[in-house]
Each structure stands twice: as C-alpha cells, then as structure tokens.
Amino acid sequence: MQGAALTVRDLSASYGPVRALRSVSLDVPEGACVTVLGGNGAGKSTLLRAISRTLAFHGGSATGTVHFDGKPLHGTGADRVVGEGICQVPEGRQVFARMTVEDNLRAGALGARGDRAAKAAALRRVHELFPVLAERAHQRAGLLSGGEQQMLAVGRALMAGPRLLLLDEPSLGLAPLMAARIADTIREINSQGVSVLLVEQNAALALKLAETAYVLEVGEVTLSGNADTLAASDEVRRRYLGVVDEDAAADAGRATAEHPVLTRWEDTP
Structure with missing residues (x-):
C-alpha cells in the first residue's frame, strides 16, 4: 500500500443554515500522519465527511476544493472516492452488528479495486494486525467488545486497500490500554506508507502519532x-492536554526558549 497527498483549500460546510466549517485549508503529505484537534462541535467530523464525500448523507453541503493525488474530488461520489483510495473509519465504529465479523470485512472490500487475490491479501493483512478478528470471524459483530469493534471498523476500511485513511475519534470510549493498542496499529499502518488524517479529542495520543x-x-x-x-506549547497543553496552570508556569521559561511563541493566542484571556 502506498499513500498519496491530500490538499484541502477554503473548505466551508453547512447543515442548512448552520455553518460548520469556514474556509478550512490543510495538507496531508504523501505517507504522513496529520491530526486535527478540537472540542465537541469544532467541525472535525464534518471535515472528514466533506473529504470522503459523505457529507450529503448527513444533510450537509460544502464548497471549496479537495484534491487527492492531484485529482479533484469535488463532484465525485462517495463510492468513487473509495475506489480512488480514501477510506473513512467513522466515529462510534458503526459496524454491522447483525452481520458476522467476516461479512463486515467482506463489505469493506466491495468498493475496492483489485482482483480476488488482492482482496485475499488484504484480509490476511487485517488478520495479522488484528488476530482476534480471525478468531471471531463467525461471531456477530454486535457481540464484540468496544475495542474489538474499533479493530473491526479499522480492518473493514483496510479491506479496500486505502492510500489515505480517515480516522474519526478512534480512541473514543475505549479504556486506556485498548486506546494505546489502537494507536500502535495506526502507527504500524502509517509506517507501511498509508497516509493518515486523524481526528481526535485525545490530544496527547494524537500529537504522539502525528507529524x-x-x-x-x-x-x-x-x-x-x-x-x-x-505539544510543547503552554496554551495547547492547558486547553487540550489537561496540564494545570502551575505545571505550565513551572517550565514556561524553557518552553519559551525552545519553541516559538504562538501569537494566535497571545491575547487570549
């Protein structure tokens, strides 16, 4: 699997009269891991939906441009986006609960390019990353634990052989140990050349994974x-990493000396 570059320019999105994104621009270089941080309602999920062309399914619309591997995606259907190599793992996992684990994985390959041999190779790779999915192939997905369902959601996306993986809150609702396992898997997937755009409220985890x-x-x-x-910015640490003010103040001199001042928040109360 080889990654590809994503370029987003002046992307705005709305749900009826409610504006969710305003002129967002970002880049995901080929083979890179990039994260988007922000609290609830910041527009993170909307951003991924606009890229994967699924925003309309949620009653939204978007303007601006999205290019993947140099090709424009605006006007492209969601199924064709998958065929181009972009796969999204939605927030909340959203596995097909009544279907077996095996059938969930097969469903992930429906929009993929490649022959039967390529799909068989993708399945072997998913089983290597998540052995529990092989062990529970004939079990209903709804009976898996939350962490196992997250593994299945990621594995289902990998069945399409993505070059860019869009991950929406993969650690949400998981115990710390399971979240760490998912993070290790994301790191492994990225190391194999797959580009990753990671949306996370767990800023500490995301900043360790992303460049x-x-x-x-x-x-x-x-x-x-x-x-x-x-990650070294006092303001980011206070807002997103849960560092209390006295801890931030204790090493403010070191952070100022080693890292540039984030002028955007200089006047923030």
Whole structure:
C-alpha cells in the first residue's frame, strides 16, 4: 500500500443554515500522519465527511476544493472516492452488528479495486494486525467488545486497500490500554506508507502519532504546525492536554526558549 497527498483549500460546510466549517485549508503529505484537534462541535467530523464525500448523507453541503493525488474530488461520489483510495473509519465504529465479523470485512472490500487475490491479501493483512478478528470471524459483530469493534471498523476500511485513511475519534470510549493498542496499529499502518488524517479529542495520543497538527475551533483553523511544537506549547497543553496552570508556569521559561511563541493566542484571556 502506498499513500498519496491530500490538499484541502477554503473548505466551508453547512447543515442548512448552520455553518460548520469556514474556509478550512490543510495538507496531508504523501505517507504522513496529520491530526486535527478540537472540542465537541469544532467541525472535525464534518471535515472528514466533506473529504470522503459523505457529507450529503448527513444533510450537509460544502464548497471549496479537495484534491487527492492531484485529482479533484469535488463532484465525485462517495463510492468513487473509495475506489480512488480514501477510506473513512467513522466515529462510534458503526459496524454491522447483525452481520458476522467476516461479512463486515467482506463489505469493506466491495468498493475496492483489485482482483480476488488482492482482496485475499488484504484480509490476511487485517488478520495479522488484528488476530482476534480471525478468531471471531463467525461471531456477530454486535457481540464484540468496544475495542474489538474499533479493530473491526479499522480492518473493514483496510479491506479496500486505502492510500489515505480517515480516522474519526478512534480512541473514543475505549479504556486506556485498548486506546494505546489502537494507536500502535495506526502507527504500524502509517509506517507501511498509508497516509493518515486523524481526528481526535485525545490530544496527547494524537500529537504522539502525528507529524503535523491543526487545531479547529468553531469551524476554523486557529493554529497549525509541527506536532511536537504544539505539544510543547503552554496554551495547547492547558486547553487540550489537561496540564494545570502551575505545571505550565513551572517550565514556561524553557518552553519559551525552545519553541516559538504562538501569537494566535497571545491575547487570549
């Protein structure tokens, strides 16, 4: 599997009269892992839906441009987007609960390019990443634990052989140990050349996985840059990493000396 570059420019999205995104621009370089941070209602899921062309299914519409591997995606159907190599793992997993694990994985390959041999190879790779899915192939997906369902959701997306994987809150509702296992899997997938756009409220996890980060607030990109630099910012730590003020103050001198000032929030109360 080889990744491909994603370019988003001036993307705005609405649900009827409600504006969810305002002129969002971002880049996912080939083979990179990029994260988008933000609280509830920031527009993170809307961003992924606009990229995967599923926004209309949720009653939304978008303007702006999205290019993948140099090709424009605006006007392209969701099924063709999958065929181009973009797969989304939705928030809340959304597996087919009454279907077996095996049938869920087969469903993921329906929009994929490639012959039967390619799909068989994709299934073997999913089983290598998630052995429990092979063990429970004939079990109904709804009977899996939350963590196992998240594995299935990721595995289902991988069955289409994506070059870009869109992940919407993959750690949501998971115990810390299971969240760490999912993070390790994302790192492994990315190391194989698959580009990743990761939406997460768990900023600590996301900033460890990503090379570049964007912060969304009320539908706008308010900050972007190197993930390590943002992780060292006092303001990011206070807002998204749960660092109390006294801890941030204790090493403020070191952070200021080693990292550039984030002027966007200099005047923030």
